[in-house]
Amino acid sequence: MDRLPNSKHFDSTFKDLRELELFQAMSGENFERLMQGAYLQTFPPQVDLIAEGERSDFLHIVLAGSVELYAQWNNRETSMATVRPTSTFILAATVKDAPNLMSARTLEKSRIVLIPSPDIRAVFDLDCGFARAVVQELAQCYRSVIKNTKDLKFRTSIERLANYLLREQKRQNGQAQFTLPFDKKRLASLLAMRPENLSRAFRQLQDFGVQTQGARVEIQHQADLEALAKPSPLIDDPAS
Amino acid sequence: MDRLPNSKHFDSTFKDLRELELFQAMSGENFERLMQGAYLQTFPPQVDLIAEGERSDFLHIVLAGSVELYAQWNNRETSMATVRPTSTFILAATVKDAPNLMSARTLEKSRIVLIPSPDIRAVFDLDCGFARAVVQELAQCYRSVIKNTKDLKFRTSIERLANYLLREQKRQNGQAQFTLPFDKKRLASLLAMRPENLSRAFRQLQDFGVQTQGARVEIQHQADLEALAKPSPLIDDPAS
DNA sequence: TTGGTTAATTGACAAATATCAAGCAATGAA
DNA sequence: TTCATTGCTTGATATTTGTCAATTAACCAA
Structure with a gap:
């Protein structure tokens, strides 16, 4: 050192x-x-x-x-x-x-x-x-x-993923496309889910306008995703 | 005031x-x-x-x-x-x-x-x-x-209840018998479970030597309960 | 006591999540 | 390139947890 x-x-x-x-x-x-x-x-x-x-x-x-x-x-x-x-x-x-x-x-x-x-x-x-x-x-x-x-305590695993994506999008300056900052195994662990269920959750989010390809994420229908996620500043705003 | x-x-x-x-x-x-x-x-x-x-x-x-x-x-x-x-x-x-x-x-x-x-x-x-x-x-x-x-993140609801009982027992000076400090509805919420599942969890804990009557709890087989709960100082010790 | 309210329990069932096994995709080393 | 490893996905199934409905128990005011 x-x-x-x-x-x-x-x-x-x-x-x-x-x-x-x-x-x-x-x-x-x-x-x-x-x-x-x-x-x-x-x-x-x-x-x-x-x-x-x-x-x-x-x-x-x-x-x-x-x-x-x-x-x-x-x-x-x-x-x-x-x-x-x-x-x-x-x-x-x-x-x-x-x-x-x-x-x-x-x-x-x-x-x-x-x-x-x-x-x-x-x-x-x-x-x-x-x-x-x-x-x-x-x-x-x-x-x-x-x-x-x-x-x-409040959210299902899909809701947690949806809100995570919205937070990560904001952290990366709010563009519709962004890249997950680490592999999905770790993301699953962070979100208190199994990798298998994270895969399935991503597929379910396709119905809400979320496309993924590898670590690349595109939020095509922001409003749909937000309607599912119901983000709250008292949970999801890092500053407040 | x-x-x-x-x-x-x-x-x-x-x-x-x-x-x-x-x-x-x-x-x-x-x-x-x-x-x-x-x-x-x-x-x-x-x-x-x-x-x-x-x-x-x-x-x-x-x-x-x-x-x-x-x-x-x-x-x-x-x-x-x-x-x-x-x-x-x-x-x-x-x-x-x-x-x-x-x-x-x-x-x-x-x-x-x-x-x-x-x-x-x-x-x-x-x-x-x-x-x-x-x-x-x-x-x-x-x-x-x-x-x-x-x-x-680590524990099932029954493990959470088991560990809660062990912690509460310690907090109340370690006797085998003690009283829950609030009603079971609130306890369920604190442990991230539904009241119905808390009821069922208490019944499952009978097999591990936990008797309850209303808010009164008796831990009859301390070792059995601890074997189920697997308490860890880095989770359950309020001081450490 | 009575009736009325809430808490707690139970059973049946539904939904969410975990597990297991298999296969596919991406990656890197030889 | 090839192989091997690891990560990711998918399907089948098991377990856990949640929901709904009904019942019982406990509590309180009149």
Whole structure:
């Protein structure tokens, strides 16, 4: 692993990090301190970064690529979320110094900053701006998970898929055509369904104007799909 | 509503609140400020306190009784969590000044403190100790919801019920006999099942040594129930 | 007590979802 | 190219969960 100051890219990386909402309000001095202990690493795809149940040694920040959070129980595995640039993961475990509730692995080649958890907790005790920023980040995460719970408890698998497609379409700038960001097996797991049922669900969505070819999706009848999905800002709007 | 300082009970209520982890680290001055704007109110059962989608005007703290958090979508309703003394709810919406993602109603007669959200945000910007305490509380809430998601995605309804009974048993000091804290309709909703299926699930659990009579539960064969439930600290341990 | 309301249970059935097995399609390595 | 591997799809079937209707049980006010 490279210590950040030794990296050829540390100037631009510093700037990227400093612009993160999480690090904007804190003092330059404390930011320096965090960066001095930090590592920058590029990981290939499918690399396990942290394991469920382990203590959180580092706060992770995804600068490029994407990371899957997943969990296991009773020999089963489920995908919990995807982390994309630029955001953190296992912040809650880090500030509580508690075991990770989820594992994480890279989905693609990813640039990740690792900041030692003790540094985070130490600076967090010193720097009010940072503490306040952590609150905003955690509140955001909390609300995301609540929305996900509502999605799971209220909707059938087809409704979950329909709403997922609408959200993904928005995230990719709202064009009728877009590409699924990962394979369908993982998508099925994320949506709490089996791959077989995801296939069947996609076929049922053809009646609502959704065409697929491999990972390519085209929403031909937006209104029909929305009538089926009944999206709600209190479930599907990432900002609200 | 009573302003706190006018309440006959404000001395002991102050003390109770000050002992809350959320308010322990903050300065006396800022605590006073929060209390000056605060209201204390006793509500009868089944009173709606906040509604999903509304802005959060007050941070709520349950001093006595219990409060149900629930959500609605498409003419359906689901129970999300139960809040018991002494803890807060809608903290995330308050600090983000965002719409509530859940509604709340009293389950029983409840004593609740309401602190105006602008006060919370103002003091939160002034007082580092408070900001740090908010982080701890939010991290705890976040982890609870993650655990709940794992419970939902991994387990069948009978496994969810089995694990719920084990958790509730622990919460009530681990005796073989205990009483369900609310009616079965609400329990079914909390566990993402229909009342009919909850009935049937209780009957299936008889084979695993669970006897019920009304709200009274007796776990006669702890080992059998645990073998079915396969509880995991990373899902079922409220502390970890 | 009575009657009226709601909660809880039961059975029959329908819908949703999971599982198993097979086959096809896409991908990458030799 | 070929083979092998993996991902995706399809059909048949099993299991789980939901719905509807009817009944019983519990509770409360008059």
